[in-house]
Structure formats: structure tokens, C-alpha cells
Amino acid sequence: MFNVASPLINGLKITLQHLFKKPVTLQYPTERPIIGPRFRGLHALNRFHDRSKCVACYLCPTVCPAKCITVEAAEDPVTHEKYASRYDIDILRCIFCGYCVEACPVDAVKMTETFELANYKREDFAYTQEMLTDKK
Amino acid sequence: MVNLTIDDKQVTVAKDATIYDAAKSAGIKIPILCHDKKLHPFGGCRMCLVEVEQMKGRLIPACTTPVTEGMIIRTSNVEIIKARKLVLELLLLKHPVDCPVCDAAGDCDLQNLTYEYGVSKNPLQDEKFKWEIDYINPLIERDMNRCVHCGKCARICDEIVSFGAYSFINRGIDAKMGTAFDGPLDCEFCGSCVSVCPVGALLSRPFKFKARWWAMQKVKSVCSYCGTGCQLTLGVKDNKVLTTIYDENQGFHNGQLCTRGRWGYQFVNSEKRLTTPLIRKGNVLVEATWDEALALVTTKLREAKGGVAALATPRLTNEELYLFKKFITEGVGSQSIDHSAGYAHEALTSAAFKGLGEASSPSVIGDIQKSDLLLVVKTDAYETHPVIGFEINLGVKRQGVNLRLISDKKGKLSRLPGAQTLVHLPGSEVFLFNTLANIIVTEKLADEAAVTVAGYDALVKSLAVYTVEKGALLTGLSAEEITTLAREYASAKKALILLPLGLAYPGHNAPLAQSLLNLAILTGKIGKEGSGILFMAEKNNSQGAVDMGIVPGPGGKNGADIINGCASGEIKALYIAGENPVVSYPDRKRIEAALDKVGFLVVQDLFLTETAAKAHVVLPACSFAEKEGTFTSVGRNVQKVTRAIKPVGSSRSDFEIFNKLYAEFTGNPPYATPQSVFGEIADSVPGYGGLTWSKLGSDGFIRPVSNTLRFVPVEAAVTVSQPGKFALLTGSALNHSGTLSQYGEGPMMVCPEGYVEFGRDDVKKLGLLEGDKVVVTSAAGSVTLLAKLGKRLTTGVLFAPYHFGANSINTVASGDPVTWVSVAKAK
Numbered sequence: 001m002f003n004v005a006s007p008l009i010n011g012l013k014i015t016l017q018h019l020f021k022k023p024v025t026l027q028y029p030t031e032r033p034i035i036g037p038r039f040r041g042l043h044a045l046n047r048f049h050d051r052s053k054c055v056a057c058y059l060c061p062t063v064c065p066a067k068c069i070t071v072e073a074a075e076d077p078v079t080h081e082k083y084a085s086r087y088d089i090d091i092l093r094c095i096f097c098g099y100c101v102e103a104c105p106v107d108a109v110k111m112t113e114t115f116e117l118a119n120y121k122r123e124d125f126a127y128t129q130e131m132l133t134d135k136k
Numbered sequence: 137m138v139n140l141t142i143d144d145k146q147v148t149v150a151k152d153a154t155i156y157d158a159a160k161s162a163g164i165k166i167p168i169l170c171h172d173k174k175l176h177p178f179g180g181c182r183m184c185l186v187e188v189e190q191m192k193g194r195l196i197p198a199c200t201t202p203v204t205e206g207m208i209i210r211t212s213n214v215e216i217i218k219a220r221k222l223v224l225e226l227l228l229l230k231h232p233v234d235c236p237v238c239d240a241a242g243d244c245d246l247q248n249l250t251y252e253y254g255v256s257k258n259p260l261q262d263e264k265f266k267w268e269i270d271y272i273n274p275l276i277e278r279d280m281n282r283c284v285h286c287g288k289c290a291r292i293c294d295e296i297v298s299f300g301a302y303s304f305i306n307r308g309i310d311a312k313m314g315t316a317f318d319g320p321l322d323c324e325f326c327g328s329c330v331s332v333c334p335v336g337a338l339l340s341r342p343f344k345f346k347a348r349w350w351a352m353q354k355v356k357s358v359c360s361y362c363g364t365g366c367q368l369t370l371g372v373k374d375n376k377v378l379t380t381i382y383d384e385n386q387g388f389h390n391g392q393l394c395t396r397g398r399w400g401y402q403f404v405n406s407e408k409r410l411t412t413p414l415i416r417k418g419n420v421l422v423e424a425t426w427d428e429a430l431a432l433v434t435t436k437l438r439e440a441k442g443g444v445a446a447l448a449t450p451r452l453t454n455e456e457l458y459l460f461k462k463f464i465t466e467g468v469g470s471q472s473i474d475h476s477a478g479y480a481h482e483a484l485t486s487a488a489f490k491g492l493g494e495a496s497s498p499s500v501i502g503d504i505q506k507s508d509l510l511l512v513v514k515t516d517a518y519e520t521h522p523v524i525g526f527e528i529n530l531g532v533k534r535q536g537v538n539l540r541l542i543s544d545k546k547g548k549l550s551r552l553p554g555a556q557t558l559v560h561l562p563g564s565e566v567f568l569f570n571t572l573a574n575i576i577v578t579e580k581l582a583d584e585a586a587v588t589v590a591g592y593d594a595l596v597k598s599l600a601v602y603t604v605e606k607g608a609l610l611t612g613l614s615a616e617e618i619t620t621l622a623r624e625y626a627s628a629k630k631a632l633i634l635l636p637l638g639l640a641y642p643g644h645n646a647p648l649a650q651s652l653l654n655l656a657i658l659t660g661k662i663g664k665e666g667s668g669i670l671f672m673a674e675k676n677n678s679q680g681a682v683d684m685g686i687v688p689g690p691g692g693k694n695g696a697d698i699i700n701g702c703a704s705g706e707i708k709a710l711y712i713a714g715e716n717p718v719v720s721y722p723d724r725k726r727i728e729a730a731l732d733k734v735g736f737l738v739v740q741d742l743f744l745t746e747t748a749a750k751a752h753v754v755l756p757a758c759s760f761a762e763k764e765g766t767f768t769s770v771g772r773n774v775q776k777v778t779r780a781i782k783p784v785g786s787s788r789s790d791f792e793i794f795n796k797l798y799a800e801f802t803g804n805p806p807y808a809t810p811q812s813v814f815g816e817i818a819d820s821v822p823g824y825g826g827l828t829w830s831k832l833g834s835d836g837f838i839r840p841v842s843n844t845l846r847f848v849p850v851e852a853a854v855t856v857s858q859p860g861k862f863a864l865l866t867g868s869a870l871n872h873s874g875t876l877s878q879y880g881e882g883p884m885m886v887c888p889e890g891y892v893e894f895g896r897d898d899v900k901k902l903g904l905l906e907g908d909k910v911v912v913t914s915a916a917g918s919v920t921l922l923a924k925l926g927k928r929l930t931t932g933v934l935f936a937p938y939h940f941g942a943n944s945i946n947t948v949a950s951g952d953p954v955t956w957v958s959v960a961k962a963k
């Protein structure tokens with residue numbers, strides 16, 4: 001009889017102990033998680049004057065294993081410089097591997113702490129250059 | 137042969153090989169930057185350093201050092217790698233290394249070598265170059281900051297293109313690849329320099345930033361402009377042809393292209409492409425479905441039975457032309473089918489057929505460099521077939537071939553070393569060649585075997601009237617010049633005649649070709665290597681169109697008669713596949729009237745051309761990049777065309793359209809694929825026997841000829857000059873081919889509209905300035921064009937290219953070898 005009861009009591013003991021410990025869960029969304037410095041959330045593009053810093057080298061779309069980045073290059077008619085006329089990320093396909101950040105030769109693309117990416121419509125997961133570029 | 141050891145391998149090579157060639161033949165890779173197999177060794181970059189046992193103490197450049205017996209060579213060791221790394225470090229010292237925005241990245245020799253040799257930091261430091269980038273010309277961006285001073289651009293432009301746009305300027309660290317007076321580049325824009333530049337210093341502007349090299353599919357095909365049949369590689373991405381890519385291992389021309397092949401590809405994905413069938417409703421063409429359009433075509437052609445004619449462009453593939461012929465003759469039951477206005481192929485279909493027993497050139501392009509003497513009829517051979525022009529340049533400059541140009545004007549070829557241009561009066565060619573033949577007969581310079589050739593006596597008899605005196609009088613050349621030429625030609629062991637053909641050259645017809653053939657047969661030049669005659673047919677598949685029988689059948693009408701038949705009402709329905717007679721056939725007013733008159737006109741084309749705009753039904757066809765098939769180019773080379781992209785819009789390949797109509801009209805089952813038609817061609821077309829799809833391989837196959845020689849006397853029509861008038865010659869502009877190149881951005885950037893060229897004296901006489909507008913008037917009509925000042929024309933002679941739909945020169949050109957016109961300044 002005693003033998004049957006002892007695991008039950010041990011279990012209850014552990015449960016009781018936890019009542020007095022700090023909880024591991026978060027009361028999300030009222031409570032916010034602390035995000036690690038190398039967390040890989042939604043992308044952002046650094047800004048350079050009035051454009052994103054991206055020079056449309058196509059290295060990130062080339063390296064992306066999920067093939068979710070679409071870049072189109074254009075030539076500035078005055079300076080002849082190369083810039084990205086289009087920079088789209090289909091975030092539904094992104095696997096947040098961070099290869100794009102690693103590949104970028106000009107430090108244009110980065111990953112932010114933004115992880116709340118849920119949405120209602122498919123179209124809303126298509127991030128454009130305008131949405132991704134840091135605000136002035 | 138020389139024996140040597142490279143990296144412990146025994147190698148035997150020819151004695152004129154370099155160490156680099158020897159290693160390459162043994163499969164050993166030596167890195168190079170400034171070397172190119174097409175060019176003379178340069179030895180500028182020192183990337184190819186190797187160690188030679190017998191020359192220890194210093195490293196030896198492999199690309200310039202000839203092999204010697206018993207050499208022992210090491211292509212890689214610690215010391216060599218160190219030396220090569222230093223070369224790269226020195227090059228990178230002032231190099232911008234802006235690979236992320238450089239279109240060469242991925243295909244850049246400097247980038248690849250830097251990666252291969254692991255040069256990741258540089259112990260040396262210096263400022264970067266700060267040259268201004270040349271963005272002035274529309275086609276080539278010149279960023280000399282990225283230049284590695286390999287000199288390849290200057291060498292190719294000089295050695296092969298013979299233009300000479302570049303040379304090094306300044307000294308030491310300031311040295312730079314420069315143009316004349318360091319100004320903007322203004323050249324013929326063949327793009328050869330862009331192709332060979334190992335880095336991103338010379339780049340294609342129309343392709344700028346369009347795609348990265350590694351993201352493109354590379355599809356090998358054949359150029360669809362002129363008859364040279366250059367092989368090219370299309371850079372394809374997202375179902376679009378974005379550029380042409382250089383591959384030095386393609387074709388006899390080692391991947392080199394001319395300005396239109398290099399930069400004229402944009403017509404494939406042009407916004408102006410037709411994407412759906414159109415049917416005429418009153419005055420407008422409205423969109424229709426394929427079923428509607430084809431049903432209408434079927435009904436109307438059936439209604440017009442007995443009065444149907446067809447014109448096809450020689451730009452279609454052999455399989456399409458073969459099928460078109462079958463559809464028209466067997467299905468519709470008409471023998472009236474032709475191409476190229478009925479005259480531009482006559483040199484082959486009439487003259488060569490009579491004189492050689494076969495409607496094709498006995499010689500091939502490879503004969504050019506093997507010859508002793510080239511007789512080029514018209515300097516325009518360079519403009520009509522630029523890459524054959526490169527072969528002529530190489531023959532003259534490298535192989536010491538003598539060059540004689542018989543032309544009504546001077547041209548680029550006239551400037552080659554030792555070249556002599558005999559500028560004769562326009563329209564006197566046949567008389568001149570008959571005179572040459574007469575001299576050869578009377579001076580007993582003819583080949584011994586000539587007397588045994590059929591028609592010899594008749595020829596000799598007919599030649600008697602072509603005396604040197606008369607020849608001199610009519611051609612404007614001196615008696616001595618004519619006699620010397622005759623003697624030179626007759627005595628040359630190997631002599632090759634080049635005759636460009638085309639819609640713009642109505643004088644290059646059967647009589648001219650026949651007189652040339654008589655001359656060649658008389659001197660025993662046919663059937664020998666480096667000798668004979670090469671008919672340079674105009675379009676990519678002109679030879680194929682002749683082979684596939686796109687000529688009138690028994691009792692059928694030819695091109696000219698078809699147009700007349702339309703005007704007279706005898707022809708009730710006309711099917712035009714790809715031709716644009718309104719712009720390219722002589723006498724525009726007459727052509728337009730005829731096409732307006734014809735009861736039912738079907739036009740099948742890529743674009744709504746001037747001709748298509750008159751049609752009752754327009755069928756959208758595919759470009760060469762969207763189809764499979766074969767082209768037969770100058771010198772009988774049958775080559776494969778590969779499909780690179782899906783059809784644009786709902787356009788269909790000409791093959792698909794013809795196949796459907798053929799099945800409908802004959803009741804036979806349609807063909808499965810172009811390959812199955814090719815099989816039938818191989819079974820039934822002379823010269824194609826035994827050919828299979830796989831036998832064509834990547835280089836194509838030069839189909840055989842068998843010639844039966846015969847002399848056919850020709851009478852020289854005499855062109856009488858009209859006092860006070862100018863002799864108008866039409867021709868080809870270097871940047872254009874037919875009327876198709878109008879839809880290529882590249883050619884239009886450099887040569888956007890028609891012009892008329894004047895010689896120096898006439899410019900002075902008329903008080904003209906470059907860019908003035910002049911009105912040119914003939915009996916046929918009148919047109920206003922820009923005046924261009926040239927140095928190559930003699931007094932009283934004008935030249936105008938024929939490619940342009942707006943103010944087209946066929947408004948005044950009558951179709952005679954020379955059109956007499958008057959000129960006035962436009963008000």
C-alpha cells in the first residue's frame with residue numbers, strides 16, 4: 001500500500017515546490033520576451049540617403065535556400081549607380097536561416113527582433129522594399 | 137613535332153606551339169588573363185608564369201614562349217603560386233573591386249583567379265583609379281578603373297575587326313586603354329572588345345544590370361540575321377532573352393559576332409511583338425482567336441482556288457519552308473511561291489543552277505583564309521556579312537591573301553593592307569567581268585580543261601564583243617587596270633570570288649553571277665580548296681530557302697509576277713509568311729497598290745509590319761529563339777537552332793501554323809515535330825541525303841555539292857547614265873539586316889533611320905551639311921532623307937540603306953541595278 005502511494009506523494013511534492021518558484025511561461029502579450037542579440041526575426045534593409053542600402057547584387061536571392069527573395073536591379077539615370085528597384089520577401093516561405101544577411105556584401109539586409117508576423121491574408125506576407133527599409 | 141614534359145606528362149605538339157598551347161593540349165590548365173587564342177601572343181599580365189628546367193632562375197610566361205625539344209616544365213609550385221598571387225595583388229591594388237555592382241561578376245577572370253588563388257588581403261596599398269567612366273555611346277560602357285591592361289580589346293579591334301578604336305595612352309601608372317584623343321568611343325560597335333575583356337571594364341549597356349551571369353540559362357543557337365550563320369549563345373532568364381553571351385569555342389568565328397548579332401536580340405522580347413491573331417473588320421484589325429483566324433484563312437484560300445500565291449521569308453527554318461512549300465503546292469494547289477522579290481536568289485537558283493548544276497556555292501567560308509587572291513564584288517561584302525568581313529581581314533592580314541575589290545564605291549575593306557579597289561561606274565559589273573573573260577581567252581590564260589566544258593565555244597564567241605577598249609570606256613577603269621586584273625586572277629593558283637546577294641542589290645542577279653561563274657570555270661577555279669566562288673546569300677536561311685524549293689514551280693509565278701498578279705486581279709489571295717515587301721521590295725508605291733488590291737491577304741509575322749497592316753488576317757509567329765529547326769548558311773552549313781524561350785503571348789511557331797493548315801488542306805496527318813520533317817528533307821532534298829538530327833552536332837554540317845560545269849554566255853546590259861542625275865545605289869547598313877533589325881534596340885540606338893550618303897564633291901556642289909534634309913526623286917517617287925557625308929563615293933553616286941519602314945528608299949528605288957535620281961535640299 002505504502003509502495004503504491006509514494007510516487008504519487010513525490011509527484012505532489014514537486015508540484016508544490018513549483019508553486020514557490022519563478023514561472024517559466026510568459027503572460028504574452030501583456031508580458032514581453034527578452035530577445036537574444038542574435039535573434040533572427042523579420043528582415044529590414046538599412047537606409048542610405050533616400051534609398052535602401054541594397055545595391056541589387058543578387059547575392060541574397062542566389063543564396064536563399066527557400067528562394068523567397070526577389071530583387072530587380074535598375075540604373076540611376078543620373079549617377080549610373082545600381083540600385084534595387086524591387087526587393088520583395090515572401091515571408092511565408094522564409095525559413096529565417098539568415099543566409100541573406102551573411103551573404104550581403106554591403107551590409108544592407110539585417111534581421112530584426114520582430115517576430116509577430118501573423119496576418120489574415122496571404123498578400124500581407126509579401127514584404128516590399130518600402131515596408132522593409134528603415135524609416136528615415 | 138616537338139617533345140616535351142609538362143608536370144611529368146610527355147607531350148608532343150607542333151613546333152609553332154607555345155608552352156600554353158602544349159599544356160592545354162595535355163589538359164593542363166595554366167591561368168591566363170591577357171592571352172586569347174584568336175590573337176597574337178602579348179605577354180602582358182604574367183599570370184601564366186611557369187618554371188622551365190632549362191631556364192631556371194626566373195619564371196617564364198607560358199603564353200609567349202615557344203616550345204623547344206626536351207623542355208621540362210612545371211606549371212605549379214610554391215614559387216609560381218607566390219608569383220601569381222603577387223600579380224593579382226598588384227592588379228587589385230588600384231582596382232575598385234566593386235563586384236556587387238559589376239556586371240562581369242561571375243564571369244570575371246580577375247574575380248575567378250582571385251578566388252582560386254585565395255588572395256583575400258593585400259599587403260600593398262594605394263589609391264584606387266579615378267578615371268571618368270564613358271557613358272556617352274549607347275552600347276558600350278567603358279570603366280577604365282576596372283581595366284587590367286590586358287590589351288585584348290585593342291588587339292581584337294585591330295587584328296580581327298580592323299577598326300582600330302583603342303590603344304594604350306599615357307605611361308607608367310597613368311597608362312590607360314584609350315580612344316582617339318581620349319574621346320568617347322565612336323566605332324562600328326561590333327562588341328568584340330566587350331566579348332574578350334576579361335573583366336568588367338567594357339560592358340554591354342543594353343544589358344546593364346539586367347541579370348547576374350550565374351542566374352541566366354545559356355542556350356546555344358544560330359544568329360537569325362544574315363547568311364553568315366554565326367553561332368551564338370543566348371542569355372535567358374524568366375522566359376526572356378536578355379543578352380548574347382560570348383563563347384570563344386563556338387563556330388568558325390570563335391564566338392565573335394557583328395554589331396547586329398551581338399546587340400540586335402531585343403526584337404525577340406520586344407513590346408511590339410504580336411501576341412494574338414488579328415482579323416480585319418472594315419478598316420481596323422481586331423483581336424481574334426486562333427480558331428477564328430485559321431478558319432477564315434482556310435475558307436478564303438479555298439474560295440480563291442486557282443488564284444493563290446505565296447511569299448515566304450528566308451528567315452524561317454528549313455523545316456518550316458519545306459512544310460510551307462508542301463502546304464502551298466500540295467494543299468492549296470498553287471505553284472506560285474517565291475521569296476526575296478524573285479531576284480535576290482537568282483544568282484543561286486538561276487546562274488549557279490545553270491553553270492554548276494546546283495543552286496549553291498561550290499566554296500565554303502573556310503576557303504577565304506586559304507586563298508591566294510580574293511575578288512570581292514562590291515565593298516558592301518563587309519556590311520552585308522560582317523563576320524565574313526572578319527575572315528577577309530584575317531586572310532589579308534595574317535595569311536597574306538591578296539585582295540581586289542571590284543566595286544562602285546570604296547569601303548572599309550579598301551583600307552586593308554595591299555587591297556586594291558577598282559571603282560567602276562555603277563551598273564557596269566557584267567561588262568567588266570565579260571571583258572576579263574575575253575582577255576583571259578585571247579591571252580590564252582584559260583585553264584586547259586576549260587575547252588572541255590560544255591558551252592565553251594559559244595562562250596568564246598559571245599565574249600568577242602567585250603574588248604578592253606570598250607570595257608574601259610563603259611566601266612570607267614583604265615585598260616591597264618582591267619588587263620592586270622584579268623592576268624592576276626587567271627594566274628593566281630587559288631582565287632576566290634565573293635558575291636554578296638540581297639534585296640538591296642538588284643544588280644547582283646543571274647547575269648552577274650553567270651559572268652562570274654564563266655570567269656571562274658574558265659580559269660579552272662571551281663572545286664579547289666581556297667578557290668571558287670562564294671555566294672553570300674542575304675538572310676540567315678537564304679541558302680535553305682533555295683534548297684527547300686521556295687521558288688515558283690512549273691507554270692508558277694515568281695516574286696515580281698506575284699505582285700503584278702495582285703495588281704491585275706489575277707491573284708485573289710496572297711499568303712505572306714514573314715516577308716515585308718512594302719519596305720523591302722522595289723517600288724513601294726506599286727507594291728502597296730498591289731497589296732491593297734488583292735482580295736485576301738494573310739500575313740504571318742512577329743510584328744505588325746507595314747505589310748501586315750494591310751492584311752485581312754494577321755497570324756502572330758514566333759522568333760528563332762522560340763523554335764527548333766535548322767538553318768543552312770552561306771557555304772552550305774546546316775546548323776541547328778535551339779528553342780530558348782516559350783512562345784511570346786499566344787504566338788505560334790511558323791511550323792505549328794503551317795502544320796495545321798497542311799493537315800487541313802491535304803487531309804494528311806500533321807507532322808509530329810520539326811525533326812520528323814527534317815527526316816523527310818534528308819530523304820528527298822539533294823545534298824541533305826544521309827543527314828540526321830544528331831549528325832548536325834553543335835557545329836553543324838557542311839552539306840556536300842556535286843557540280844557539273846557549263847558555260848552560259850551572258851549579255852551585259854549597258855547602264856546609260858542620265859545627264860544631270862545621280863546614280864542611286866541601295867545597300868545594307870552595317871548595323872542592320874533586312875527589315876527585322878528595326879525591332880532590335882541595339883541597332884536602332886546606333887543607326888535609327890534611313891539616310892542618303894554623298895561623296896565629297898557632291899557635298900560641296902550641293903552645299904550640304906551632315907544632317908541636312910534632302911529630297912531624292914526618281915521616276916518611281918520621292919522621299920526625304922537625312923544627308924550623310926561619306927568619303928567613299930565618287931562624284932554623281934549616292935548610297936542609301938534599305939532597312940527602314942519610315943521614308944523607305946524603295947519609294948524611289950526602281951529595282952534596276954542603278955536608279956537615276958535628282959536631289960534637292962528640303963525646304
Ligand code: SF4
Nearest residue numbers: 054055057058060104
Ligand atoms: S545581398 Fe545585400 S546588396 Fe545584395 S541584393 Fe541582397 S540585400 Fe541587396
Ligand code: SF4
Nearest residue numbers: 234235238241244336
Ligand atoms: S571586374 Fe571583376 S573583380 Fe573587378 S569589380 Fe568587376 S567582377 Fe569584381
Ligand code: SF4
Nearest residue numbers: 293301323326327329
Ligand atoms: S565594338 Fe568593335 S569596333 Fe568598336 S571598339 Fe570594340 S572591337 Fe572595336
Ligand code: SF4
Nearest residue numbers: 283284286287289333
Ligand atoms: S578594357 Fe578590358 S580588354 Fe581592354 S585592356 Fe582593359 S581589361 Fe583588357
Ligand code: SF4
Nearest residue numbers: 359361362366394397
Ligand atoms: S548578323 Fe550575320 S555576321 Fe552578324 S552575327 Fe549574325 S550571322 Fe554573324
Ligand code: FES
Nearest residue numbers: 179181182184199
Ligand atoms: S597570359 Fe601570359 S602573360 Fe598574360
